Amino acid sequence: MTAPSRRIVFLGTHGQYNIGDELLLETFLTQLGSQHRYLVNSYDPAFTRAQLRPRFDVEVIDTGADRLRMLRALRSADLLVFGGGSIIKELYASTGRNPYSTLAMILGVVTFARRIARKPVAMLNIGVGPLRTRTGLWLARRILSQVDLVTVRDQKSLDTCRGLGIDAILVPDAVFSADDAFLLQPADDSAAPRTEGPVRVALNLNFDIENPEAWEPFLDRLAEALEGVHSRHPLEVHALPMQIGFKQHDDVDVLDDLARRLTTVPFVRHEPRTHADAARLIRDSDLLVSERLHAIVMASILGVPSFVLAYDVKVRELAKTLGIAERTIDINDPFDVSTLVDGLIDLIAHREEVSAHVRSRSAALRETARRSFEEARSWATGR
Structure with missing residues (x-):
């Protein structure tokens, strides 16, 4: 009927x-x-x-x-x-x-x-x-x-x-x-081939944080942390802007601002226009570092481990829901750069385990x- x-x-x-x-x-x-x-x-x-x-x-x-x-x-x-x-x-x-x-x-x-x-x-x-x-x-x-x-x-x-x-x-x-097929529609051929090389990090930033005075110090610390990780585990950072245009300081602007602060870490600029574009970029990465909630949700569905840059209550709550609160840092307050470095290195070391965890958790939530x-x-x- x-x-x-x-x-x-x-x-x-x-x-x-x-x-x-x-x-x-x-x-x-x-x-x-x-x-x-x-x-x-x-x-x-x-x-x-x-x-x-x-x-x-x-x-x-x-x-x-x-x-x-x-x-x-x-x-x-x-x-x-x-x-x-x-x-x-x-x-x-x-x-x-x-x-x-x-x-x-x-x-x-x-x-x-x-x-x-x-x-x-x-x-x-x-x-x-x-x-x-x-x-x-x-x-x-x-x-x-x-x-x-x-x-x-x-x-x-x-x-x-x-x-x-x-x-x-x-x-x-x-x-x-949603499942993988919904996120990646229309269907494409397959994931990018995995090769030996640097750890591919999809990175999202969002300017609209609880404490705007913390923004510039946060960018400095994030750049320093990425450089610190890169010196021990070669990285390749892939920009994942989730909002392009409409407002000042959109995700492209703030990611470009971060790129200017990086001295040795390779930075690859992308401008995804649809959720499928973003999902493919996440799928083809080894891990996600993100503020935005739905980038983290998509990564979890696709089995890509995330390190959460908590900028407000909804993202902190999502990290708890996914069971990755320990892989989270609050960017509204000063933090020790070494804490972020250690957290990212630990995630790199355990990314297969975390991948299995978030995929399983997402399946239950589905x-x-x-x-x-x-x-x-x-x-x-x-x-």
């Missing part, structure tokens, strides 16, 4: 050329089902249309310019879904925006959907936090108390919801529902994520 079709307004951070966000969008629409009709927001509607059509029946509106159109669409939709990402949060000072701007916008949309359009609302596989102030907590409570179904992707988010008096369900990040999507599909089709 064919599942019923629904008109779903699906909102998130799309069209900012962030590979992780675009991968979330692909994942959610695939898991919710291609039989539905979707209205999706995007900062670049043409980009998002090209990404999704013709596989999905989707109308794409401009996030900034079409807000009235979105509200009108809510009146004729069957439900509103927010999918993945750190949705309920105060923005860091490094973004240059009002810390409550995202919360205020979401509060307006959710309130309209529930009180004016009278539609059910779901927030699926989201992150909740950071919420550092009374105002942020108040806004979060006002939003979440109006949502019918809340699933969160980490324990910290669940604890925060409980502290707000919100009934939430703990599930994995949505991308854990089963849980897919079960959670079965429940989400049942909820959506029952509206």
